[in-house]
Amino acid sequence: MVSGFAKLRNPLRIIGALLLTLVLTACQIGGGPVGLGTGPRVSGQTVEVAMLLPMSGGGGDAVLSRSLENAARLAAADVAGSATINITVYDTAGNASTAASRAQEAVSNGADVIVGPLRSDAAAAVGVAVANSNVAVLSFSNNTEIAGGNVLVLGYTFANTANRIVGYAARQGRSSIVLVHANNLAGEVARDAVRTAAARNGARIAATIPYEFSQVGVVNVVPQVTAAANAGANAVLLTSDSAGALPLFAQLLPENGLNTSAVQMMGLTRWDIPPATLEFSGLQGGWFTMPDTNAAANFNGRYAASYGGAPHALGGLGYDAIQAVAQTAGNGRLGASDFASAGQFNGAGGAFRFLNDGTNQRALSVAQIVNQQVSVIDPAPRRLGGAGF
Incomplete structure (x- = not known):
């Protein structure tokens, strides 16, 4: 058992790169506004x-x-x-x-x-x-x-992302999920989104494991996550991002007995931002969602041509x-x-x-980390079917 983060193998270079990423912390819950639904007529076009x-x-x-x-x-x-x-x-x-x-x-x-x-x-x-x-x-x-x-x-909402990743996992037979989330507001919103997605897609939450949002909090729950996964679950879903607990879980879980070859690792956040995230051994083979890669590449190229650099994520x-x-x-x-x-x-x-x-619904790709590279395993649909959710 690893007793603390001081024993992480050379994490400073990768984690330092992760912390340079700008993250939009949008889960600041406030009272909902009121208003009417139909707006003023637009003058001409x-x-x-x-x-x-x-x-x-x-x-x-x-x-x-x-x-x-x-x-x-x-x-x-x-x-x-x-x-x-x-x-x-x-x-x-x-x-x-x-x-x-x-x-x-x-x-x-x-x-x-x-x-x-x-x-x-x-x-x-x-x-x-x-x-x-x-x-x-x-x-x-x-x-x-x-x-x-x-x-x-x-x-990009937790509800939309959870529905995509959990739905895909269920179709692949990875329907017994250990859900790991921070014991804070953002983590609880993510937890609820995954539970709703599981009910919608016929998956089962085998265990829900909250953790205090701190280094000690992550270390303390690693044995619980491993035990729950080894007790019959076939997937672990981490709601944290690259600027939070994700790098720590990615290293500590395999070191403490989680067989990531047998248990499917999944994420509710982008695992390709920043690219250093792709280097973690514990995330190899893991699944996460991302925008339509063709559309994103087209936008990024046109933005760079117009403004001389890449857009913010x-x-x-x-x-x-x-x-x-x-x-x-x-x-x-x-x-x-x-x-x-x-x-x-x-x-x-x-x-x-x-x-x-x-709220919104977005067409998302499901991607997998293969040899520290992103591989799209289920492309985003070109059209959104049905009436949404």
Whole structure:
């Protein structure tokens, strides 16, 4: 048994690279806004878009904001033949109250739709601030707790990812799952998403193992995870990401008796960001989801050609927002319910659509780590079937 993280084999180079990755922490639960579903008529085919971004925010907010704006302008150029999209950026400074004030200012200036803000607390505040205007808010958050009324979420949600990975696993016979999650808000949201996905897809949660979000907390549950997996389960699903507990589980579980050749490792987050994650021996053969690789490669190439560098990992959400605005505007209205009824959009990461509850469904690929490389084993569908979930 490993007694502490000091005994990890040379983790500093890989973990150091992981911590350089900018992560959007969108699970800041706030009260849901209220609002009506149908928005104002759009004048002709010209749409005034107010884009709320933390341009002067701390950390990596400015870098991400610039990538989101660039991607939005790339989409506006793409749809120029069918709609004229005028984008005005409003700086929220990463503050929820400032975001609410800027949203009211934008509506007063004639905005037809609001794109952003970045995080869920700001998006919830904006939704309340402009509820009486019937202007839809396309938030970049992935926090489904704020969805509804006039607020939609564009981010990749746990519910969508869980349904894809658990559904695929069940079809492959990996339907007895040990679920491992942090004992915090984000972990509990992820846990609930996996449980719902399991019920929907005929899988069984053999054990649910929470852990305190700390180094000691991870070390303490490793024997429990191994024991549960060896007791008859055939899959382990880790909800943590590369900037959290994932690297530690990836090393400690095999070292403490988990046979990852017999038990399928699965993840609820991107295991290819940053690429150093692919080097962990405990993740070899593991499954995770990612956007449509063909669509993403096309977007990344066009972004680099236009702006001279790669977009932020979340930058494509800016492109998706404008694609959705352009298609919905063609129907003459831009209320939240109009986005949900507009059908499928083709975004930077493939097909997606809004659901009636303000959340989204995205077409995702299932990928496997093979020899420290990403191999797509079940490509993303080109079209989303049924009525969503």
